[in-house]
């Protein structure tokens with residue numbers, strides 16, 4: 238691979254008088270002030286002046302500098318970076334949806350309301366819950382909404398309680414959501430299988446505990462096989478079980494959280510049910526509840542009667558709105574399209590292929606990379622750099638070297654209970670061929686670590702910039718071009 242040439246800023250290739258297109262000489266009198274009243278951008282000094290070829294090449298070259306799921310495997314653990322079928326994009330962009338006004342009266346947007354209600358129904362069936370709200374804008378927002386519902390339900394019983402229990406394998410958003418909702422977080426230890434230790438749970442679960450927040454399968458990619466017993470322990474003390482359902486990709490069509498004793502959960506539509514993500518959204522984190530929590534759901538609730546859809550704001554127990562309008566509607570359209578095009582059999586195959594692919598990677602790479610928890614994987618497997626550390630090679634070196642092989646690195650250094658973690662989630666959309674290319678690259682890197690560690694320390698070699706100061710890049714981004722004096 239050749240090293241790319243540096244792409245200058247468009248300001249740097251500008252030269253006064255260059256034009257993208259030139260019109261022929263006028264053969265009629267010129268008319269002045271044609272642009273009077275049009276807001277022209279005069280505030281940028283030295284607005285770039287470039288030719289059409291330069292504009293086209295500049296932006297085309299920039300567009301090739303990003304990695305995307307349309308290009309290859311994107312095995313970021315916990316992120317479920319699956320391929321997004323183009324039909325979902327086409328439908329979300331359809332003017333009937335994209336141009337529908339969020340403030341239009343219910344009478345004028347019956348079709349859009351039907352989409353919302355249909356998706357609520359599909360999610361209830363897939364998750365085994367009694368109702369869903371589609372308002373939350375992301376997973377973490379769903380967690381906060383879910384915890385607010387729990388707090389409201391407990392307040393209605395007379396005591397909001399004080400603590401929320403969270404296992405040490407949890408996603409970092411769980412403790413922050415519980416904390417923002419006014420709860421004190423207590424950590425529950427994992428056992429050697431990587432699941433919740435029942436004895437610790439029994440000890441910590443008191444009548445001062447509002448809820449247990451559990452991710453299932455957890456961030457080690459391990460299924461909490463004692464989940465029914467876990468729910469019994471929490472319910473016996475009057476608490477609620479919140480499930481972080483961001484990893485529902487491993488369960489769809491196979492088991493239903495509602496049948497495992499879960500009272501409240503969120504689903505990340507942007508992980509399990511399509512939508513391009515990474516780079517900041519938009520996402521969608523619908524929250525599903527059991528009957529007892531339905532009265533507290535955010536308003537408005539969409540009500541269907543005889544094929545007509547109306548909005549019910551008259552719900553005195555509601556926690557209120559958590560998001561303007563109806564949430565991120567385009568993401569909702571994509572999710573419904575994904576579910577309907579796959580059908581019940583296809584929805585089950587999401588989980589079957591996701592789990593098969595993760596286990597294929599785990600079996601193919603065990604021995605080459607250290608596996609702290611050798612339990613069978615669900616949707617992802619978590620290796621670490623323990624073997625490579627002997628040669629002075631870290632998970633960062635391994636990740637950076639994968640870029641040279643034309644692949645996106647896995648999630649690194651998370652979950653925190655695996656030191657030097659490499660968390661790999663292939664998703665169901667990778668073919669055997671793509672999985673084998675990834676496995677071959679990882680094996681080649683393990684070999685290099687032993688024989689030629691320097692090549693890893695200096696990776697990536699094929700990108701214009703190699704190792705960035707990642708803290709400075711995030712904290713002091715250069716967003717404005719200053720003309721050199």
Ligand SMILES: *Cc1c(COP(=O)(O)O)cnc(C)c1O
Nearest residue numbers: 315375376377408410481483520
């Ligand atoms: C992604 C994820 C979240 C957070 O979802 P966002 O949409 O990024 O807010 C929470 N929990 C788990 C387990 C996740 O994988």
